[in-house]
Amino acid sequence: MDYKDTLLMPKTEFPMRGNLPNREPLMQEKWEEMNIYKQVQERTKNRPLFVLHDGPPYANGDIHMGHALNKILKDFIVRYKSMSGFCAPYVPGWDTHGLPIETALTKNKKVKRKEMSVAEFRKLCEEYAWEQINGQREQFKRLGVRGDWENPYVTLDPAYEAQQIKVFGEMAKKGYIYKGLKPVYWSPSSESALAEAEIEYADKRSPSIYVAFPIQDGKGVLSNDEKIIIWTTTPWTIPANLGISVHPELEYSVVAADGDKFLVASDLVKAVAETIGWESYEIDRTIKGAELDNVVAKHPIYDRESLVMLGEHVTSDGGTGCVHTAPGHGEDDFIVGQQYGLDVLCPVDAKGYMTKEAVGFEGIFYDEANKPITEKLQEVGALLKLQFITHSYPHDWRTKKPTIFRATAQWFASIKDFREDLLKAVNETKWVPAWGETRLYNMVRDRGDWCISRQRAWGVPIPVFYAENNEPIITDETIEHVSNLFREHGSNVWFEREANDLLPEGFTHEGSPNGKFTKEQDIMDVWFDSGSSHQAVLLERDDLQRPADLYLEGSDQYRGWFNSSLSTAVAVTGVAPYKGVLSHGFALDGEGRKMSKSIGNTVIPAKVMKQLGGDILRLWVASVDYQADVRVSDAILKQVAEVYRKIRNTFRFLLGNLADFNPATDSVNLENLRDVDRYMLVKLNNLTKRVKDSYENYEFAAIYHAVHNFCTIELSSFYLDFAKDVLYIESKENNERRAIQTVLYETLMSLVKLVTPILPHTADEVWEQIDSVTEASVQLVDMPEVKDYPQSSELEKKWDAFMLLRDDVLKALEVARNEKIIGKSLTASIALYPNKETKALLESVEEDLKQLFIVSGFNLAGDYNEAPDNAQAFDAVKITITSADGETCDRCWIVTPEVGKVESHPTLCKRCASIVSEHY
Numbered sequence: 001m002d003y004k005d006t007l008l009m010p011k012t013e014f015p016m017r018g019n020l021p022n023r024e025p026l027m028q029e030k031w032e033e034m035n036i037y038k039q040v041q042e043r044t045k046n047r048p049l050f051v052l053h054d055g056p057p058y059a060n061g062d063i064h065m066g067h068a069l070n071k072i073l074k075d076f077i078v079r080y081k082s083m084s085g086f087c088a089p090y091v092p093g094w095d096t097h098g099l100p101i102e103t104a105l106t107k108n109k110k111v112k113r114k115e116m117s118v119a120e121f122r123k124l125c126e127e128y129a130w131e132q133i134n135g136q137r138e139q140f141k142r143l144g145v146r147g148d149w150e151n152p153y154v155t156l157d158p159a160y161e162a163q164q165i166k167v168f169g170e171m172a173k174k175g176y177i178y179k180g181l182k183p184v185y186w187s188p189s190s191e192s193a194l195a196e197a198e199i200e201y202a203d204k205r206s207p208s209i210y211v212a213f214p215i216q217d218g219k220g221v222l223s224n225d226e227k228i229i230i231w232t233t234t235p236w237t238i239p240a241n242l243g244i245s246v247h248p249e250l251e252y253s254v255v256a257a258d259g260d261k262f263l264v265a266s267d268l269v270k271a272v273a274e275t276i277g278w279e280s281y282e283i284d285r286t287i288k289g290a291e292l293d294n295v296v297a298k299h300p301i302y303d304r305e306s307l308v309m310l311g312e313h314v315t316s317d318g319g320t321g322c323v324h325t326a327p328g329h330g331e332d333d334f335i336v337g338q339q340y341g342l343d344v345l346c347p348v349d350a351k352g353y354m355t356k357e358a359v360g361f362e363g364i365f366y367d368e369a370n371k372p373i374t375e376k377l378q379e380v381g382a383l384l385k386l387q388f389i390t391h392s393y394p395h396d397w398r399t400k401k402p403t404i405f406r407a408t409a410q411w412f413a414s415i416k417d418f419r420e421d422l423l424k425a426v427n428e429t430k431w432v433p434a435w436g437e438t439r440l441y442n443m444v445r446d447r448g449d450w451c452i453s454r455q456r457a458w459g460v461p462i463p464v465f466y467a468e469n470n471e472p473i474i475t476d477e478t479i480e481h482v483s484n485l486f487r488e489h490g491s492n493v494w495f496e497r498e499a500n501d502l503l504p505e506g507f508t509h510e511g512s513p514n515g516k517f518t519k520e521q522d523i524m525d526v527w528f529d530s531g532s533s534h535q536a537v538l539l540e541r542d543d544l545q546r547p548a549d550l551y552l553e554g555s556d557q558y559r560g561w562f563n564s565s566l567s568t569a570v571a572v573t574g575v576a577p578y579k580g581v582l583s584h585g586f587a588l589d590g591e592g593r594k595m596s597k598s599i600g601n602t603v604i605p606a607k608v609m610k611q612l613g614g615d616i617l618r619l620w621v622a623s624v625d626y627q628a629d630v631r632v633s634d635a636i637l638k639q640v641a642e643v644y645r646k647i648r649n650t651f652r653f654l655l656g657n658l659a660d661f662n663p664a665t666d667s668v669n670l671e672n673l674r675d676v677d678r679y680m681l682v683k684l685n686n687l688t689k690r691v692k693d694s695y696e697n698y699e700f701a702a703i704y705h706a707v708h709n710f711c712t713i714e715l716s717s718f719y720l721d722f723a724k725d726v727l728y729i730e731s732k733e734n735n736e737r738r739a740i741q742t743v744l745y746e747t748l749m750s751l752v753k754l755v756t757p758i759l760p761h762t763a764d765e766v767w768e769q770i771d772s773v774t775e776a777s778v779q780l781v782d783m784p785e786v787k788d789y790p791q792s793s794e795l796e797k798k799w800d801a802f803m804l805l806r807d808d809v810l811k812a813l814e815v816a817r818n819e820k821i822i823g824k825s826l827t828a829s830i831a832l833y834p835n836k837e838t839k840a841l842l843e844s845v846e847e848d849l850k851q852l853f854i855v856s857g858f859n860l861a862g863d864y865n866e867a868p869d870n871a872q873a874f875d876a877v878k879i880t881i882t883s884a885d886g887e888t889c890d891r892c893w894i895v896t897p898e899v900g901k902v903e904s905h906p907t908l909c910k911r912c913a914s915i916v917s918e919h920y
Helices: 020-034 036-043 065-082 099-108 118-142 158-173 235-240 266-276 331-339 366-379 415-427 435-446 476-489 526-531 533-539 561-573 605-611 614-623 634-656 675-696 700-727 735-755 760-767 792-818 836-844 849-853 910-919
Strands: 177-187 192-194 199-217 226-232 243-246 251-257 260-265 282-288 296-298 305-310 323-325 383-396 404-413 430-432 550-554 580-584 828-834 857-860 877-883
Touching: 020 036, 020 118, 020 605, 020 614, 020 760, 065 118, 065 550, 065 580, 065 605, 065 614, 065 675, 099 118, 118 605, 158 177, 158 476, 158 526, 158 533, 158 561, 177 331, 199 235, 199 266, 199 366, 226 235, 226 323, 235 366, 243 331, 251 266, 260 266, 266 282, 266 383, 305 331, 323 331, 366 383, 415 435, 415 561, 430 435, 435 561, 435 580, 526 533, 526 561, 533 561, 550 561, 605 614, 614 634, 614 700, 614 760, 634 700, 634 735, 634 760, 675 700, 675 735, 675 792, 700 735, 700 849, 735 760, 792 828, 792 836, 792 849, 792 877, 828 836, 836 857, 849 857
Parallel strands: 226 260, 243 305, 430 580, 550 580, 828 857
Antiparallel strands: 177 192, 177 404, 199 226, 199 296, 199 383, 243 323, 251 260, 251 282, 296 305, 828 877
């Protein structure tokens, strides 16, 4: 007889190798065929709603690791909520308007924009956007993200645009929308105004100049032979200078140096002297800033005045304390200029070129005008110092090129009118991490009015008509009519029809006696598009609700979507569009650098899934501290793949050893389990509680480590390790074997459910192998319940202490193995000399200690102080290890003198001989 055939070895079709790149697409096909999303929603439809509202990614290009991180995090939460008492719909969305698509068409697709109408160009933009959506949709689905992919929300959808118009109209009705001439961030490279959310900062090398403005009328405070020194890093704005700002509370000094007298802030005299290079100087007198009000200086280049004004924005942190003021090129400049009745001079056109108002510099690109303007200042003797500095400077986040402040007529949303409501809404929202509250609160507190108009073609038009007298027309009637037109025809109708054809039939206005109207040509800021989703999606769809329970996006969205959504929602409804906000960091390479094609350090999700599989990518997301920036590289993913293999092999072991187990007939009652079996159920229960709590708190790394440790330590290194001696060796119906199988079944069922949100492909693959289940997918069941086991704390305390003792035994065995005293642990016999507490512990263990320690011989030899000199000493026990006496059993591999005692099976121990004789 071949004794191998008498062993109950594991049997399962669940393969050791995941082969995820090939197996996952097949699993996803199955999900699609069964319409898993619909089934989940149907199963949970009568439960309370939990709405995670998707922040729309931009529909352009393949997805990157940031997209993968974001979408997978959302999927963890939605999947968990649908398995824990909620109906958790997930409606994915896309942001589709704006410059990147215009640029992609004109540069990459070579579309000749100027040879077609706006409406024709916009149709091409729409077609391109849908191409991008379809491509990204398949890539998101490949990540295993479950959602209503056939019915996403898209910002170019007519129904969406119709609701966006209503949001605009409601804000206008409340007086929050106005048109005004103000300096705004302007991108010459995009030829459009930008919002603060579209600005990023990068280093720029700029000229730093100190310029003297001679006094024309000192108002009895300054003499006409004295000069005011200003400092600027934008010489190109000197032609736009109309004034100089000083702080009313600062002290200023008239300094005699180089044969002239100059005015600078007293706190900055020393620094200015060192920078300009005055070898010696004297303070002639000091003057309070307030006394300088309405002093008149002379522009150093042009024959015009430069008015001295009082401004609270002036500081003595740097420069000269006398601020060059060009109302057409700075927000503070504009505000103080308005207070003093100055014009708004802006001698730079939309493309960034100096206009004829910049006499002498017309036609020069603003940044290139720095040199001739500086040379002109040098020529007239006004330039005191020129040097170059590198400083942080605002750039267009799309073109990556510098922006300027430029005064133009724009449409604004007046934040100041409801700022207190915004701040209250921020305070009432739950923020994870907690610092998000402070970050957005400060942004809202400090931000100016929101410039919502853009000078582009591809976007939602600003629904404003103009009468013949140029009066803007925004009424309930026009808003409702335009909204309905957009819902029926899409926003392109705005560019396909004349103004009169877009107005309600028979519409009249006193400002248009001849019945002629024009329409606004600007489009809305794309942040207004996505920021309206709380109404265009949460309110529009029957399966969602406003406010959402959670918004989850990257940390850059505090200035973006979190901000714009808050502004429009509070303006319209008075409350935030979200109850909670969760933010994550950026995906960096393995060395913590930003990913860049030029560096060649990008990690592409599609490539990772092709090589390793989507579940590996998902497990990586679970492993990182996503609230900070996260690192990813081939080496990091390889480590994650090792953890995945451990989890997968644990499932394989569990399935293999349950092949002959029917939970309905073979389960052992709790009271009939051994202590060690009950201990494992308590540990499983602890894992269930820890994992569910971590899901609730969005702490996925804690789940990753808890599951990995449970598989590695409690299961593989302990329970499953010694259980093999029972599972493989004993007869099928042996009580101890059925008891262990009962624990393994509970473990399998709990573990597969707990990891489902993170590893859905693998979990469903495991689920297919469990004969006792009736549901078609593990996604159609709930999370395991946390149970209340009797005397669990005493049991856990006892066996945790045993585990520490077992660690000492394993260490001693390893030493003996290295010293060639033994080979495998089953060739060993151990003698223990415990202290009093450990002796009591060992005597309380009813289980076979040889089996638990996986040795062939065990002896409780004496007290701690009675151990021989060669014993290995630990805190609670001393241990000696020798080779076990006897022969090795051919079937169970235990070394025992009992081998050969049964004549019919001379190579087996008594235990194995009895099993074989009785059952084979």
